[in-house]
Amino acid sequence: MSDRIAEHYESVAAGYDDQWDYDPEYVRGFAQAIVGALRLGGSDAIADIGCGTGLYTRRLCEEVRPERPVLCVDPVPAMLDQLPRVPGLRPLLAGAEDLASGRVGLPDGVPLDAIVLKESIHHLADRRATLQGLVGLLSRHGRLLVVMLPRTLHHPLFQDAHERFRELQPEPQEIVDVLAEAGLRTSVNHRTFHTTIDRERYVHLLESRYLSVLGEFSEDELQAGIAQFRHAYRDEPVIRFDDHFAFVTGWVRPR
Ligand SMILES: C[S@@+](CC[C@H](N)C(=O)[O-])C[C@H]1O[C@@H](n2cnc3c(N)ncnc32)[C@H](O)[C@@H]1O
Structure with a gap:
């Protein structure tokens, strides 16, 4: 992980949940979509890699x-510090690469039935090697889900942020290909979550750099972008947009 990304998440960690939980239905609906995509059940050994808070x-x-407690893996201490200390969640300070390479072992050495990577795939330096390593941690019932934004983002960002996001974000098809190469049966579903947010609250999200791509801009550039946003939405006190996600799933093939 680059120092810039580590610093970004260190600085947003304390306010991260406030940014997102303005709409508890959104979070609940999203979690249900993950449960459905992986067909999770009570006996599954589950890891959320890049779990953040x-x-x-x-x-x-x-x-x-x-x-068994869900293994909550993240390399940024400040993000993991926000994880509630409850018996159902087991924190592990590590990057996906550490688990994938075996530098950090799975607690109790139990293979995983389900791995979730939600909006962390773009932070992996070597996506192919890391995903291949993670596939090696799956049990014979194992499955892995990568939840990712498409390269064309529908959030009402300013122009330069859209362009930078497009440069940094991988294509879902790249992930499909890597998982297929690793021997998994793959599928992709596109899910849309409707978002409604007060314009001023959205300005606050921009100011707090709620997407890591916003950390790519200097304070002056960010303020110029926010002015662009304010102008574009000057007649809309409430913003509505569709948040599109690709759910890329890979299943271990029956032997
Ligand atoms: C956009 S946040 C998503 C957090 C959480 N999954 C969510 O949806 O709220 C991305 C997370 O990926 C983590 N991350 C960055 N590099 C990583 C890596 N190499 N391996 C695993 N996680 C990483 C960051 O620390 C951050 O918590």
């Missing part, structure tokens, strides 16, 4: 009530 992991855990 565990905003979605908590909801997932409430839905599934797994027998």
Whole structure:
């Protein structure tokens, strides 16, 4: 992980959940979509890699009530510090690469039945090697879900942020190909979550650099972008947009 990304998440960690939980239905609906995509059940050994503060992991855990705690993996201490200390969630300070390479072992050495990577795939330096390593941690019932934004983002960002995002974000098809190469049966579903947010609250999200791509801009550039946003939405006190996600799933093939 680059220093810039580490610093970004260190600085947003304390306010991260406030940014997103203005709409508890959104978070709950999203967690349910993850549970459905992976067909999670109580006996599954589950890991959320790049779990951040565990905003979605908590909801997932409430839905599934797994027998074993969900392994919550993140390399940024400040993000992981926000994880509630409850028996259902087990924090592990590590990057996806550490688990994939075996530098960090799985607690108790138990293979994983389900791995979730929600909006962390773009942070992996070597996506192919890391995903291949993670596939090697799956049990014979194993499945892996990558939840990712498409390269064309529908959030009402300013122009330069859209362009920079497009440069940094991988294509879902790249992930499909890597998982297929690793031997998994793959599928992609596109999910849309409707978002409604007060314009001023959205300005606050922009100011707090709620997407890591906003960390790419200097304070002056960000303020210029926010002025652009304010002008474009000057007649809309409430903003509505569709948040599109690709759910890329890979399943271990029956032997
Ligand atoms: C956009 S946040 C998503 C957090 C959480 N999954 C969610 O949806 O709220 C991206 C997370 O990926 C983590 N991350 C960055 N580099 C990573 C890596 N190499 N391996 C695993 N996680 C990483 C960051 O620390 C951050 O918590």
